């Protein structure tokens with residue numbers, strides 16, 4: 001046992017009222033609550049004279065992980081700028097979020113794909129084994145995923161039971177056409193892979209990320225039409241995202257005297273459909289790429305027309 005683990009053992013035991021401070025002991029499985037996490041973090045901070053908070057404790061819930069975290073904080077004390085003052089620095093905390101963001105983002109998308117947010121909406125206060133039965137994934141992997149989701153605070157864990165936060169319940173649990181459930185998978189598959197090309201794009205002044213998509217067409221939209229499944233994912237996301245801001249347009253568009261509206265690049269018709277609901281006599285023609293128009297299909301007074309060279 002390392003010196004750190006030997007010192008941490010009694011703190012862990014006191015906070016969790018247990019004598020089990022083995023390497024694989026788990027904070028949550030030992031009955032740890034958020035108040036215990038605050039108490040344990042405070043005693044670690046005092047004993048080791050480092051900055052540690054309750055989030056650190058719950059995101060390093062295995063005893064050995066927590067001991068490693070303390071060791072790395074202690075090691076960092078001797079190098080570079082004082083880590084303790086960095087932890088008090090809002091910019092540093094944002095930096096932490098930025099650099100860990102991709103891992104947390106992908107955990108959220110996996111939570112969506114396994115429908116964990118939806119399951120917790122239907123069955124709040126579920127235990128890990130109930131979620132495991134529903135999601136049909138191995139227990140250990142699910143526990144790691146749930147730790148990551150708890151560290152985002154989108155999901156909360158109280159006495160071994162999981163619940164959606166209010167934000168997750170509102171934005172992620174539902175399956176409506178404006179749900180973020182439709183937006184994030186497209187960001188994962190289309191937007192985020194493109195960002196790794198940023199340096200070359202800045203250097204050359206061109207959209208170098210396009211090279212990831214087959215074809216020689218000049219825009220992402222056109223190249224996506226070669227991959228109908230991905231194009232559908234992308235347009236579902238765009239429709240959901242557009243719905244988030246549509247109320248502003250609907251509240252301000254005065255179209256009562258207008259007979260026929262043309263929406264060029266109108267995608268799957270999200271905007272056209274909402275406008276037609278608000279102004280029932282309005283005819284709308286949506287022009288978009290052939291593949292997009294073909295997928296949408298005419299609906300009442302809304303007609304879709306393929307227009308490969310609209311601009």
Ligand SMILES: C[S@@+](CC[C@H](N)C(=O)[O-])C[C@H]1O[C@@H](n2cnc3c(N)ncnc32)[C@H](O)[C@@H]1O
Pocket residue numbers: 219221222238239242264265266267268270271287288289292307308309310311
């Ligand atoms: C940013 S999206 C906007 C979609 C929709 N208006 C909305 O607000 O959700 C741009 C749209 O333009 C379409 N588009 C892009 N290039 C086009 C082109 N050359 N001809 C026709 N449509 C095109 C895309 O397929 C996509 O649906």
